Amino acid sequence: xxxxxxxxxxxxxxxxxxxxxxxxxxxxxxxxxxxxxxxxxxxxxxxxxxxxxxxxxxxxxxxxxxxxxxxxxxxxxxxxxxxxxxxxxxxxxxxxxxxxxxxxxxxxxxxxxxxxxxxxxxxxxxxxxxxxxxxxxxxxxxxxxxxxxxxxxxxxxxxxxxxxxxxxxxxxxxxxxxxxxxxxxxxxxxxxxxxxxxxxxxxxxxxxxxxxx
Numbered sequence: 001x002x003x004x005x006x007x008x009x010x011x012x013x014x015x016x017x018x019x020x021x022x023x024x025x026x027x028x029x030x031x032x033x034x035x036x037x038x039x040x041x042x043x044x045x046x047x048x049x050x051x052x053x054x055x056x057x058x059x060x061x062x063x064x065x066x067x068x069x070x071x072x073x074x075x076x077x078x079x080x081x082x083x084x085x086x087x088x089x090x091x092x093x094x095x096x097x098x099x100x101x102x103x104x105x106x107x108x109x110x111x112x113x114x115x116x117x118x119x120x121x122x123x124x125x126x127x128x129x130x131x132x133x134x135x136x137x138x139x140x141x142x143x144x145x146x147x148x149x150x151x152x153x154x155x156x157x158x159x160x161x162x163x164x165x166x167x168x169x170x171x172x173x174x175x176x177x178x179x180x181x182x183x184x185x186x187x188x189x190x191x192x193x194x195x196x197x198x199x200x201x202x203x204x205x206x207x208x209x210x211x212x213x
Contacts, residue, residue, distance in 0.1 A: 076157060077157065077158070077159045077160070078157070078162065082196065083162070085196055086162050086164070086189040086196050087151050087164060089116060089189050089196055089197075089198060090149075090151065090164040090166050090187040090189050090198065091149040091150065091151055091164075091166060092116060092149070093113070093116045093117065093149075093187060093198045093201070094147065094149035094166045094167075094168040094185055094187060094201075095147045095148050095149040095168070096112045096113055096116065096147065097113060097125075097147060097168065097201075098145055098146075098147025098148075098149075098168050098169070098170045099112075099145060099146055099147040100129075100138070100143075100144075100145050101138075101143070101144050101145075102138040102139045102141070102142050102143045102144065103139075103142075106126075106129040106130045106135060107126075107129075107130075109129050110122075110125060110126035110129040110130070113125045113126070113129075114126060116197065116198050117197055117198045117199075118190070118192055118197040118198065118199050121197075121198060121199060121200060121201075141174045141175045142173075142174070142175070142176075143172065143173070143174045144172070144173045144174075145170050145171070145172045145173075146170065146171045146172075147168060147169065147170050148168070148169045148170075149166050149167065149168045149169070150166070150167050150169075151164055151165075151166055152164075152165040152166060152167055152184065153165045155186060160190055160191045161188055161189065161190035161191070161199060162188070162189050162190075163186055163187065163188050163189075164186070164187050164189065165184060165185070165186055165187075165204050166184070166185050166186075166187050166204075167182055167183070167184050167185075168182065168183050168184075168185055169181070169182045170182070183203065184203065184204035184205070185201050185202065185203060185204055186201065186202055186203070186204045186206070187200075187201040188200045188201065
């Protein structure tokens with residue numbers, strides 16, 4: 001197509017305007033702005049704290065503790081056998097403490113207890129068993145008491161003693177009527193030479209078994 005002079009000028013002017021518009025656009029929205037926009041739009045990685053274990057176990061630890069083979073008694077001042085003996089002793093003592101009859105001598109009752117206790121506690125229990133008022137009441141009411149016991153928990157362990165919380169139960173026949181009762185005791189079992197003895201006891205709600213009951 002042949003263009004005259006006027007048409008060529010108009011076409012040239014239009015091209016100039018188009019190129020100018022493109023130049024302004026590239027200047028305003030240049031590569032730097034695009035990069036900045038893209039970097040703002042992209043999510044930045046957040047720093048998160050991750051709990052990671054040590055690369056190797058601490059010295060002396062070979063691996064995870066196996067609950068099926070872990071022996072807690074090696075960490076305690078009492079062996080498994082001593083622990084079982086002490087628990088049995090605490091239970092037998094509470095059962096014996098709650099067992100008596102109106103027609104037996106007080107020495108018989110005291111003898112059952114002193115065989116399980118330390119010297120001082122045994123002496124006190126024997127003295128209490130011979131209290132005239134208690135003996136007279138039991139004979140008058142013809143009291144017969146049968147005691148039993150169960151171990152509830154361990155409340156404390158020291159180098160030479162263990163405190164057990166023991167529930168003592170009694171079936172008491174008094175004046176021809178039978179009733180039941182239960183009490184909780186804190187019973188301290190301690191080493192006495194090469195054996196274990198009941199060192200002290202008291203009601204469990206009175207705190208640590210530091211004093212005799």
